[in-house]
Amino acid sequence: MGSPLDSREQQAEEVVERLSEAYPNATISLRFSDRLELLIAVILSAQCTDERVNRVTEELFEKYDGPEDYANADQEELAEDISSITYYNNKAGYIRDACGIIASKHDGEVPDTMKALTELPGVGRKTANVVLQHGHEVVEGVVVDTHVKRLSRRLGVTRESSPERIEQELMELLERDRWQEFTHLCISHGRATCTARNPDCDDCVLEDVCPSSKLDGEVDLASGEAW
Template sequence: MGTPLETREEQAAEVLDRLAEEYPDSSISLRYSNRLELLIAVILSAQCTDERVNDVCEDLFEKYETASDYANADQEELAQDISSITYYNNKASYIRSTAQDIVENHDGEVPDTMSELRDLAGVGRKTANVVLQHGHDVVEGIVVDTHVQRISRRLGLTTEQTPERIEEDLMEIVPRDRWQAFTHLFIDHGRAQCTARNPDCDGCVLEDICPSSKLDSEVDLASGDPWS
């Protein structure tokens, strides 16, 4: 096993420095051209790959351009338009409700506060954080997706298990000016090296400081890592 640094703050700083060097072009992988498109894409991305979302949104964003377009869309037709996305019926309902709220209460514009965003249908803190960061240049927290959950626990940066508690924990040890980069770097590393079932520890730039290194999937599961 690797040996973590003495404090979680030191561990987080070293992890971020190494990942930033490993993934110098790390950024959001969803494709969008405005705040509404970003919001729709993030809603669709829940438990679905960004690649699939980008493919679906290429046609979707040509067909629906404004919040009113989504708000007035036929439910079944919209669901069919996104039918290759996981939970497409629920997401079509969320999108229509969210669009209606935006039209009725926000003059057709995507709101720019955490509380207003979280009042929208299908928008939790993770989605709101993404929209704030990339749509409004407002960084209020750390986006905690499955990669961030899994890797932050493996690295010993947190022992919490829910996204909300993990975010609170990470915000205490990661400098605010690195909150946004933190998520993208962990997502890139989760896709490339530290996968859920079979992490490539031998080729990992964090191997020597990772307390979970060299664990195969059976040991990893036995250790209580819920993200494997």
């Protein structure tokens, strides 16, 4: 057996190859027509399903047009517009404040750098990565959502627990041109098969290489011991 890093590199490569065959059309499921709509949709998607976000934004994007509209919106009215979304009061505030900054400091354009994006209210590295990848075609990192975190650990690709540490490790293990794809593959597989509860291991294309399908818990590929 090689070094722990080598073992995890091989595991990560095998995971991507198999999932890319199983989900050849995996991509972002949020609906948007421009960068601002993308940013708003991703802010709304935190701890909320993309399906629900898409239902809400269908009317939201018809009502508001441009960052000034959101920035000048009545806080309570905007919150009511997104009231079926989790943490809608907080998210309404994030959207208003972020759009105010975009209008006043960025000439009404959604920023195209990690630094500028993460300075916006309600925008962390995960949200910024999504906006960069799908709004600006800039792949600066790996989007680590709940699916990516769960699958990466179950599959023995990482033993880290924080999204930031998981992202850094995935960036080391994966080829850069697979960073964006890896997220979409994990989301597709996480929804279809490797669910948070009662994953369907029997019908999983990764069952024979997944340490979690054989042991109760996650394992370290280097040592074979549960952690």
